[in-house]
Amino acid sequence: MKFRNLKTVAALAALLFGAVSGSAFAQQIELKVGDWQSLQHIQSTAGTQWFMKEVEKRTNGKVKFVHFPAEQAAKARGLLDAAASGVVDIALTGSLYSPDRLPLNSVIGLPGLGNSAVAATKPLNDMVRNGLLRDEFISAGVVPLYAYALTPYQILLREKAVANVSDWDGLKIRTGGSTQALTARSMGATGISLPGPEVYTAVERGTVDGVLFPIPSVAPYNLQEVVKFISTNGSFGNFGCNLVINQATFDALPADVKEVMLEVGTEAALNVAKAQDDLSAGLLKEWAAQGITLIEFTPEQLKAYEDTLAPVSDEWVERIGKNNPNAKAVYEAFLKGVAAQ
The missing domain is CATH 3.40.190.170 (Bacterial extracellular solute-binding protein, family 7)
Structure with a gap:
């Protein structure tokens, strides 16, 4: 199976010993992740990095991530386009960094929307994943995996x-x-x-x-x-952050991998929100x-x-x-x- 922007690694041992069965090939999916936060940032440790580790664990190593933090893959304002164009497979994006592409998502910037990160994250993640804010991401060529709010500014x-x-x-x-x-x-x-x-x-x-x-x-x-x-x-x-994946890449993923990513995404959103409140x-x-x-x-x-x-x-x-x-x-x-x- 071919994946756009994915690397398929054959099981070399099976090849060396001449195995002919289709089950002899273990496919490993490698995904490039673009991020603007440093590795020490709470949004990285409790968010992006936490998500990657959990997905790798729950897919038994079938999915591996290559992480490009601190704007190594693209500037903060360019990460949405980087994911949409396939420069990276997955990117952490900021809603307010793309007002022309995500105008409705700029609602998170309004004052008075919750007194904690958790209070704002629950409705934000629901609306981005399955509600009125989802279509803007789809139109931009990406699928939202999860969204979270920061603590009130x-x-x-x-x-x-x-x-x-x-x-x-x-x-x-x-x-x-x-x-x-x-x-x-x-x-x-x-x-x-x-x-x-x-x-x-x-x-x-x-x-x-x-x-x-x-x-x-x-x-x-x-x-x-x-x-x-x-x-x-x-x-x-406030400010909304969204982990998004290239649409074509997501469509090419096996159903079980999609399910794990979305499941972990829901948990990651609340995990990073609570971590910010506690800090x-x-x-x-x-x-x-x-x-x-x-x-x-x-x-x-x-x-x-x-x-x-x-x-x-x-x-x-x-x-x-x-x-x-x-x-x-x-x-x-x-x-x-x-x-x-």
Whole structure:
């Protein structure tokens, strides 16, 4: 059997001893995986690497992965195209990195969608795998294996702390895409879209004043070295990550391998989400001991943020809905999924 982008390895021992039976050939499926995270990142250890190890184990070694972390195969923004074109078989992609290809999936960037990674991951994975968000991936030439959300984004600041909404006025804030840019703009700041690997230099040089970032992703990029203030209880949007596989490659896989991949995918989504939630509290305590000032918004301040950010979702529905009639249904389905947790 031939696989597109797969390597079939014959059992050499059987060949050497002249075995003629068809069962004498053991096929091993090798899949190339492109990733933008480092091997030490929690999303890699508890997500991509965990997925690969479990699939290899549950297929008894029938499937083997060749992993290209830290943008070795393609830049973060190019990994969706890399998987779709067959440069790699599987890729970790970011929904907000492809707003033109995945406009409905940018819903995850809206503020207020869950107070933990697990709370947002459950509805996100359901909608990407089998719901209203799946078709965009299929149209892009890939099949989603699983999706997960990060912890709610907090604000990290280089020099100036924020407390009230008015404190954001005039700040240049790194955002993960156009949806988060709406959040920054609604508070008087300017959103500057940058992928994770470029953020450290931008903060260090003062290109941006602050960063919207999830707590578990701060240390892998060493951002705690270049910021002085970090909020602890805001909800300034989120980010969706998706492990996707080339459509033709997936179609060529044996049925039992497909089943294992999808089964492990569901588990991997929740595994990496829970790992992020568990990590956050310890990191904040550690950084406070190192001299970083933690910003905990009061109930009154949180209410003011909620009121200020309310129009962001309406604007997203209107903007995305111009070309995607399912925008409102997607947003409402996500809210319902979060509320059900």
